[in-house]
Amino acid sequence: MPRPTRTAAFLATLTAASLALSACAGAATIADPTDVNPEGEIVPREISWLLSRPADGGVIAAMEQIADEYAADHPGFSLNLITTPDRPSYIQKYETLAAANKLPELFDTDATPFAQKLAGQDRMVDIDVLLDDLGLADDYREAALNYQRFDDGALYMVPFEFQLEVFWYNSALLEQAGTQIPATLDDFPAMCTALRGAGITPIALNGQDQWPLERYMAYYPFRMTGTDYIRDLKNGDASFADPTGQAAAQWLYDLGQAGCFPEGFSSTGYADAQALFTSGKAAVYNIGTWELSNLATEALNPDVRDTVDYFTLPTIDGAVTADNEFVTPSGIGMAVNAQTYDPLVRDFLGFALERYPELYAATGALSPTTTAQTTIPADATELYSRLVALADEVGPAIAMPWDTQLDPATNTRLQQELTLLVQGDITPDEFVTTMDAALAENLR
Structure with missing residues (x-):
């Protein structure tokens, strides 16, 4: 959890930025976000990309190579x-x-x-129009684009990744406890109780970073309403006291009461949570395909390698979403500044977006398009190929991560209260009351 002083300063900065955004918008050069093929000469220069990605990650490596290739034909770029x-x-x-x-x-x-x-102030290029103009619109996975869309369906960000978040599990540990993978979300507590009874930690969890626990909060509402509930919640048109919110709170509380997560999970970091699973001490681990190289190759501990498998997000009775719809994020998207968009930017993007999928898929990652085949590493287990194939079978609806949906202040409070709820320090009713008060305060 961030130190209170840092959190307060961060939220104050965001508030100031939001207010200033409204004030300065009138001074911005008005652009047509649908003018994706501007007239003029391509004049090479430096262009910049403000980004939030690992410096040694596949996205940056691929784009650096692409930029070098483009510069070879466009001196000065x-x-x-x-x-x-x-x-x-x-x-x-x-x-x-x-x-x-x-x-x-x-x-x-x-x-x-x-x-x-920003998009409403015509400060971002319409990506639906751009991809169509570049002849690339049909190349992208529907789910990859849908993850980037606003609630009204508008698209202003380009995806550079595609991930599947699944539940990895150790079949030997489940068998030892005399239990099985949950058919529905409501079966999780019973699975956890059986595992605890056998002296096995049920679910490895990185509680220190808080977002992994927040994923669990999103699951029940997604099966009950699709994306409707979180959309209405963040806009003030729903509350945590609504039946959907209460059901989610009760489910999280039940997970805690069944001992689903390790003792002291709130201080367990990312690496320690993963080690708990890969060492064979925890039965289940909810994480994405960005960990394929660690969980689906010979890098995985040989003591558990042959017993590791996965299942996707279980359903509930009366679910409105399909079994093949779950958390399938395409990561943070790239927006194009409409005020600085010119023939050079368009030409570079046309080159980059066509070249990128092949380079990225060659790293063993899932491309946001269907045009590039993922390279399966030589040391991959059969799980690697199965998960790559699963990417072509997912549905269009996405269980959106709530940390990308709620305002920063409400999200911070939600993460704090979820830890208390799962630990049993507060009841579901207390959780709902606190969160509705926070939501009302932050939506003013």
Whole structure:
């Protein structure tokens, strides 16, 4: 959990940036976000990309290679990558630059209300129109694009990733406890009770970073309402006291009472949670395909390698979403600044977006398009190929991560209260009351 002083300063900065955004918008050069093929000569220069991605990750490596290839044919061109991997720090920088009307040609953003305000001020290029004009619209996975869309369906971000979040499990540990993978979300507590009875930690959890537990909060509402509930909640048209919110709170409380998570989970970090699973001490681990190289190759502990499998998000009785619809994020998207969009930016994007999928898929990652085949590593287990194939079978609805949907203040309070709820320090009713008060305060 961030120190209170840092959190307060961060939220104050965001508030100031949001206010300044409204004030400076009138001074911004008005652009047509659908004018995706501007007239004029392509004049090479440096363009910049403000981004929030690992500096040694596959996205940056592929784009650096693409920029070098483009520069070879366009002397004078260069791509300046302004990298801030730490997400809170990045958001602070991004929103401050937006408020000052100083965003570079390209910048990363989630489909947040802040980003939608920028789009509403014609400060971002319409990506639906751009991809169609470039002849690339049909190349992208529907789910990859849908993850980037605003609530009204508008698309202003380009995806560079595609991930599947699944529940990895150790079949030997489940068999030892005389239990099986849950057929529905309501079967989780019984599975946990059986595992606890056998002296096995049921679910490994990175509680320190808080977002993994927040994923669990999103699951029940997604099966009950699809994306309707979180959309209405963040807009003030729903409350935590609604039946959907109460059901989610009760389910999280029941998980805690069944001992689903390790003792002291709130201080367990990412690496320790993964080690708990890969060492054979925990039966289940909910994480995405970004961990394929660790969980589906010979890098995995040989003591558990042959007993590791996966299942996707279980359903509930009366679910409105399909079994093949779950958390399938395409990561933070890239927006294109409409005020600095010109023939060079268009030409580079046309080259980059066509070249990118092949380079990215060659790293063993899932491409956001269907045009590039993922390279399966030589040391991969059969799980690797199965999960790559699963990417072609997912449905269009996505269980959106709530940390990308709620305002920062409400999200911070939700993460804090979820820990208390699962630990049994508060009841579901107390959780609902606290969260509705926080939501009302932060939506003013």
